[in-house]
Amino acid sequence: MDRRHVVISGASIAGLSVAHWLRRAGWAVTVLERAPEFRDGGQNVDVRGVAREVLDRMGLFDAVKAQNTTETATVLVRGDGSVRATLPSDGTDGATAELEVLRGDFARVVLDSLPADVTFHHAEQIEHVDDLADSVRVTTRSGRTLDADLLVIAEGVRSTTRDLLFDDVRRDDLGVTMVFGTIPRTDADDDRWRWYNAVRGRQVHLRPDNHGTTRAILAHGRGEDIAGLDRDAVMAHLRDRYDDAGWEARRVLDGFATSDDVYVDQLTQIRMPTWHRGRVCLAGDAAWCVTPMGGGGASLALTSGYVLAASLSDPETRTLDDALAAYESWMRPLVDDVQHLPRGIQYFAYPQSRLGLAIREGLDHVLTSPLFAPLAARLTRVAETDRPLPPIVVDAP
Numbered sequence: 001m002d003r004r005h006v007v008i009s010g011a012s013i014a015g016l017s018v019a020h021w022l023r024r025a026g027w028a029v030t031v032l033e034r035a036p037e038f039r040d041g042g043q044n045v046d047v048r049g050v051a052r053e054v055l056d057r058m059g060l061f062d063a064v065k066a067q068n069t070t071e072t073a074t075v076l077v078r079g080d081g082s083v084r085a086t087l088p089s090d091g092t093d094g095a096t097a098e099l100e101v102l103r104g105d106f107a108r109v110v111l112d113s114l115p116a117d118v119t120f121h122h123a124e125q126i127e128h129v130d131d132l133a134d135s136v137r138v139t140t141r142s143g144r145t146l147d148a149d150l151l152v153i154a155e156g157v158r159s160t161t162r163d164l165l166f167d168d169v170r171r172d173d174l175g176v177t178m179v180f181g182t183i184p185r186t187d188a189d190d191d192r193w194r195w196y197n198a199v200r201g202r203q204v205h206l207r208p209d210n211h212g213t214t215r216a217i218l219a220h221g222r223g224e225d226i227a228g229l230d231r232d233a234v235m236a237h238l239r240d241r242y243d244d245a246g247w248e249a250r251r252v253l254d255g256f257a258t259s260d261d262v263y264v265d266q267l268t269q270i271r272m273p274t275w276h277r278g279r280v281c282l283a284g285d286a287a288w289c290v291t292p293m294g295g296g297g298a299s300l301a302l303t304s305g306y307v308l309a310a311s312l313s314d315p316e317t318r319t320l321d322d323a324l325a326a327y328e329s330w331m332r333p334l335v336d337d338v339q340h341l342p343r344g345i346q347y348f349a350y351p352q353s354r355l356g357l358a359i360r361e362g363l364d365h366v367l368t369s370p371l372f373a374p375l376a377a378r379l380t381r382v383a384e385t386d387r388p389l390p391p392i393v394v395d396a397p
């Protein structure tokens with residue numbers, strides 16, 4: 001019998017997880033990636049909840065753990081750097097999780113797990129899709145034509161192929177801008193995630209990494225969308241907004257100015273009534289971007305590859321449509337849980353005034369007290385479920 005063939009568009013966490021699991025389930029796999037080569041960049045992501053088990057079933061738990069960023073704790077600091085509160089990080093899924101890893105290192109581990117017969121085409125982008133009765137035909141910008149049984153779109157939050165094929169994409173702008181970047185490490189940097197809040201809804205974060213550098217984040221609420229601006233315009237905007245923010249803001253601005261790894265995210269949730277149509281389905285941020293505010297984007301992306309392959313390998317499922325519906329109904333509660341943000345969370349996370357900041361600091365004090373710490377710990381739990389992962393039928397190695 002001919003092997004079923006999947007074309008996957010996007011080679012980050014979601015796309016590579018789909019490639020890993022469908023290849024193990026016996027499919028022939030072709031991956032298209034818009035970037036000219038494997039994308040190494042990106043900052044801290046974590047593996048939580050059910051994704052830990054998926055990683056274990058991939059045989060990659062130890063490999064990802066070995067890439068740990070070395071972070072041991074998360075603290076909230078004042079302008080002079082002194083600690084005003086410590087977020088709970090005991091257990092596997094605290095503010096600093098057991099599996100903290102840089103996005104590029106994580107993606108590389110999954111990439112390295114793929115056998116050589118998984119085909120990659122870089123600098124490729126889908127231009128046209130014909131969803132036929134018994135196959136899907138993909139035509140790329142370079143003129144390549146691929147026939148497959150299934151097309152999986154894993155192109156991230158700004159997916160163009162999703163927008164080409166699905167009408168009902170809702171984008172909820174959370175009004176928060178986050179800029180991530182790599183800056184030189186100094187002797188004062190330690191193994192803690194240090195988090196500073198300033199008035200006008202500004203945050204400055206410094207986190208250790210395992211590459212001898214420091215990972216920084218500038219984040220603010222109520223900002224205009226700068227994700228589409230060129231680098232000089234982004235830097236001018238940041239300088240204007242953060243120059244007087246205090247603590248290490250100026251150091252971060254100087255570091256970003258020369259960093260080649262700056263990633264701008266205008267936090268946008270993607271909500272869709274369905275993630276599949278015909279022989280096309282979506283995975284990861286392209287389907288349900290939860291944003292770092294919800295947390296767990298990488299965990300959900302990893303889990304989606306497993307659940308999709310399990311649904312497609314289920315001998316009880318008669319049609320492709322049934323399998324894709326099963327995939328969707330397994331994933332949706334996990335996504336809904338993370339996308340449902342507590343009311344007013346933006347005001348709590350990004351206070352504008354001195355009074356707002358003082359209230360926030362008071363609440364932090366209460367939330368991190370021994371009495372309320374269990375409640376605070378719940379806030380960082382994502383991708384959690386009581387349901388067992390669906391069984392998967394894989395080919396003998």
Ligand SMILES: Cc1cc2nc3c(=O)[nH]c(=O)nc-3n(C[C@H](O)[C@H](O)[C@H](O)COP(=O)(O)OP(=O)(O)OC[C@H]3O[C@@H](n4cnc5c(N)ncnc54)[C@H](O)[C@@H]3O)c2cc1C
Nearest residue numbers: 010012013014033034042043155156180284285297298301
């Ligand atoms: C370079 C990079 C840096 C990141 N840095 C951070 C970070 O610092 N902090 C954070 O919280 N999250 C970051 N993310 C996002 C994070 O990886 C995701 O939120 C999460 O892991 C879900 O992954 P995903 O595979 O669904 O989407 P993504 O990780 O966004 O991956 C999408 C992939 O699809 C490719 N792609 C996009 N459009 C097309 C197209 N039309 N055709 C073919 N390929 C396409 C992209 O190049 C990318 O490789 C980053 C993503 C990338 C790609």
